[in-house]
Amino acid sequence: MLPNVIATLLILLLHLRPCAADLCNWSGSGLAAGVDPRTVLQVRLRCTEGSVRWVYPGQALRVVLEPYLSYxxxxxxxxxxxxxxxxxxxYIERAGELRLLVAGGGGRPEEVFCFRADGPQRPALYLQASPRSDTNRRTVGFRYEVVRNRTAAAPTGHNMQTSCRPCNDTELLMAVCNSDFVVRGFIKNVSHNLQQQTSVVAVELKRLYWQRGGVFQRRGSESGLAWHGRIRTLLQCGVKAGEGEFLITxxxxxxxAWLGCAPRYKHFLSVFQAARAAHxxxxxxxxx
Incomplete structure (x- = not known):
């Protein structure tokens, strides 16, 4: 079945039709393909994150991700x-070949699908509409991100994954320089979601060094206002609540937020001070 789908998509590539989009997002209709059933709508998105919404999906849609990043x-x-x-x-398209990323039935609501995007060619996604009669009741949509692999928490493979092993000293020193967030604080609680196969670590911060977005928020506590947040990791990592103060990236x-390196703060201090002494x-x- 899959080879037949791939052959069909390759034929459709000969009938690409560009359609309007802003730099980050696209929303359109499969009806825009017109009467030619071989037409493929083509969208080019130039941001590192955004969204795609395809109503009345019909035939195929090609989405090229080409943000202003150094590949x-x-x-x-x-x-x-x-x-x-x-x-x-x-499907993911690479060098003329297509690989299935998300099946037609969709994934679990919280599931994230990832793939390597570096190389000379910009990554392209193909959305092939399912041959069903209830087209007018379907909307295909997703959010996307394109990121540099900077930390141990960088996603790899098909799904969002993190490394379960502790970071070594070299990885730790790189993480405090390049991570999306670096915080220092205490683990208040760890909860587990068997359906999503993830664990959520609730933290109260003693210090927020930086964060790229707003995953950590300030709210009231017994001692006044304090920074709080929730950090995800894989269930298979077996994260447990621990006493003491942690540096978390x-x-x-x-x-x-997805967990990267999380040593005890005293261990981080010894590693960083030794590295600084050695320049x-x-x-x-x-x-x-």
Whole structure:
């Protein structure tokens, strides 16, 4: 079945039809393909994150991700299907070959699909509409991100994944320089979601060094206002609540924090001070 679909899509490539889009988002209709059933709508998106919404999906849609990033570095693209994602399969195109990423039935509501996006060619996604009669009741949509693989929490493979092993000293020193967030604080609680195969670590911060987005928020506590947040990781990592103060780094994906390196703060201090004495630090870091 899959080879037949791939052959069909390759034939459709001969009938590409560009359609309007802003730099980050696209919303359109499969009816825009017109009467020619071989027409493929083509969209080019130039932001590192945005969304695609395809109503009345028909035939195929080609989405090229070409944000203003240096592809000389290792890069990953991720898509997060909407809760109502039904009616199309998503393929990755590389060097004229197609690989299935998301099946036509969609994925779980919180599932994220990732793939390597570095290389000489910009990554392209093909959405092939399912041959069903209830087209007028279907909307295919997803959010996307294109990020550099900077930390141990960078997504790899088909789904959002993190490394379960502790970071070594070299990875830790790089993480405090390049992560989407760096915080210091205490683990208040760890909860587990068997359906999503993830764990959520609730933290209260003693200090927020930086964050790319707004995953950590300030709210009231017994001691006054304090920064709080929730950090995700894989269930298989077996994260447990621990006593003491931690330095926590990680990445932000689709408005959520994902765990990277999380050593005890005393261990981080010894590693960083030793590296600074040997002039091996990649960046300066505020110690207090």
């Amino acid at each position: 000389a570095q290792s890069t990953t693209a991720c898509i997060k299907p909407s809760r109502s994602f039904r009616g199309a399969s998503v 990680g990445s932000e994906h689709f408005g959520e 091996q630090n990649s960046c300066d870091f505020p110690l207090d």
